[in-house]
Amino acid sequence: MSYLPKPGVTHPGLPKNKLGLTVRDYEGSMSTLCAGCGHDSITAAIIQAFFELEIPPHTAAKLSGIGCSSKTPAYFLDESHGINAIHGRMPPVATGANMANRKLSYIGVSGDGDTLSIGLGHTCHAIRRNVNMLYVIENNGVYGLTKGQFSASAEAGSKDRKGVTNRQAPIDPLLLALSLGATFVARSFSGDKAQLVPLIKAGLVHKGFALLDVYSPCVTFNDHEGSTKSYKYTRQKSLQIVETDFVPPAEEITADYDEGSATTVTMHDGSRLVFRKLDEAYDPTDRNKALLYLQEHNRKGEITTGLLFIDPDVPDLHGIQNTVDRPLNEVPFDALCPGSDMLDTIQAAFR
Numbered sequence: 001m002s003y004l005p006k007p008g009v010t011h012p013g014l015p016k017n018k019l020g021l022t023v024r025d026y027e028g029s030m031s032t033l034c035a036g037c038g039h040d041s042i043t044a045a046i047i048q049a050f051f052e053l054e055i056p057p058h059t060a061a062k063l064s065g066i067g068c069s070s071k072t073p074a075y076f077l078d079e080s081h082g083i084n085a086i087h088g089r090m091p092p093v094a095t096g097a098n099m100a101n102r103k104l105s106y107i108g109v110s111g112d113g114d115t116l117s118i119g120l121g122h123t124c125h126a127i128r129r130n131v132n133m134l135y136v137i138e139n140n141g142v143y144g145l146t147k148g149q150f151s152a153s154a155e156a157g158s159k160d161r162k163g164v165t166n167r168q169a170p171i172d173p174l175l176l177a178l179s180l181g182a183t184f185v186a187r188s189f190s191g192d193k194a195q196l197v198p199l200i201k202a203g204l205v206h207k208g209f210a211l212l213d214v215y216s217p218c219v220t221f222n223d224h225e226g227s228t229k230s231y232k233y234t235r236q237k238s239l240q241i242v243e244t245d246f247v248p249p250a251e252e253i254t255a256d257y258d259e260g261s262a263t264t265v266t267m268h269d270g271s272r273l274v275f276r277k278l279d280e281a282y283d284p285t286d287r288n289k290a291l292l293y294l295q296e297h298n299r300k301g302e303i304t305t306g307l308l309f310i311d312p313d314v315p316d317l318h319g320i321q322n323t324v325d326r327p328l329n330e331v332p333f334d335a336l337c338p339g340s341d342m343l344d345t346i347q348a349a350f351r
Contacts, residue, residue: 004029004030005029006024006029006030010024017051017052017054018054019054019056021051021054023048026047026057027047027075027076028073028075028077029074029078030075031043031075032071033071034218035219037068037218037219038138038140038191038214038215038216038217038219038231039068039069039071039072039138041190041191041193041216042138042190042196042216043075043076044193045190045196046076046109046136049197049204050076050077052201053204053248055105057077057078057079058079058081059103059105060080060081060104060105061080061081061082061101061104061105061106061107062076062082063082063083063085063090063093063097063106063109064085064090064108064109065084065086065087065088065089065090065111066084066085066086066114067110067113067114067143067145068138068140068144068145069109069138070110070111073109083097087114087118087119088114088117088118088119088120089122090108090110090114090119090122091122091123091126091131091135092122094106094108094131095125095129095131095317098131098132098133099317099321099323099328101328102327103327105204106134107133107134107136107204108134108135108136109136109138110135110136111138111140112140112153113151113152115137116151116152116153116173120152120171123135127176127180127181127182128181130182130183130209130314130316130317130320131316131317132207132208132316132318134200134204134206135209135210135211136212136214137173137212138216139153139173139215140215140216140217140221140222141154141155141229142160142222144218144221147221148160148218148221148222150168152170152171153170154170154228155228156168156170157228158226158228160222160227161221161222161224163226172298173211173213174187174213174294174304175298178287178291178294178308178309181314182209183206183208183209183311183312183314184202184209184210184307184309184311185309185310186199186203186211186212186213186307187212187215187303187305188212188213188214188306189215189235189238189305190215191231191235192238195240195243195244195305196214198245198246199244199306199307200212201246202267202273202307202310205268206268206310207267207268208314208315208316209316215229215234217231217234234303237301237302237303238303239297239302239303240278240305241284241293241304241305241308242279242282242284242306242307243276243306244307245274245276246272247271247273247274249270249271249272263284265285265312266312273307275307284306284307284308284309284310285310286309287309290308
């Protein structure tokens, strides 16, 4: 597959972040996706989030599997590390990379087919291991590269372009993630950049596995009447539970909220999330309530968006495994492989 680079001309008036970089410095190649594809809107939101967080591109790692969604990393962060894994195997590749070098900011972009079918087992283990990464599902309910068959996220009753009705119940990645102990669970819509950018920023700084499921309509195979992943249906059925503000650690929170109408969560790096409660009964720090809330509104055919659950206090994979603070790719070989005598000692400890 060939990729065309974007023109190198940059307007001198573009704003710069503290690194002296413009938004253009966080872009990638020209998109080869269909015009109007929701995935390109997600790409724009990712670029904006990295720019605003002032993450040096060379300190990021982007990963993907196979599918339309997995082409997305080619379109942002040209100067970052990256790998396009085989179908469904992005999570274990991300796990290995994260174990080797914990200093990088990891973002995985996958699709509903790549995540919930061939890669389902790998996704589940990445969640329970709490791998420190942002995992973005570009969810369109179909296999776009193989002409629009229903994916595992297609709702029962949804119709394809030919009018065939899907009769199988879907896998909801948010319910799955919550049941597996995920520490950051969110959903958004590719057409809602105002909501999507703060969620991406929050997921990138979250220390642990951050799952962001984004409804991203396929304009070629799944944007027709009868589709439950179309632009029209998603806009009509979206239910925002909380409005999320991301506040970097260097800034002061200034808020004019009524008492009890906002919740603040402090992240491990000192940044904060401020939740304005659109539904007064909703608490994004209560896992059981999040599960029940999501199930209730799924039954009503509503698409719940926003940050459904967060717990910043659970240790990530490195904390669970008690690894050294130094990235393993910087540890000398003799320390990583101390020899057969040390191996015998370790094995004896398990007898």
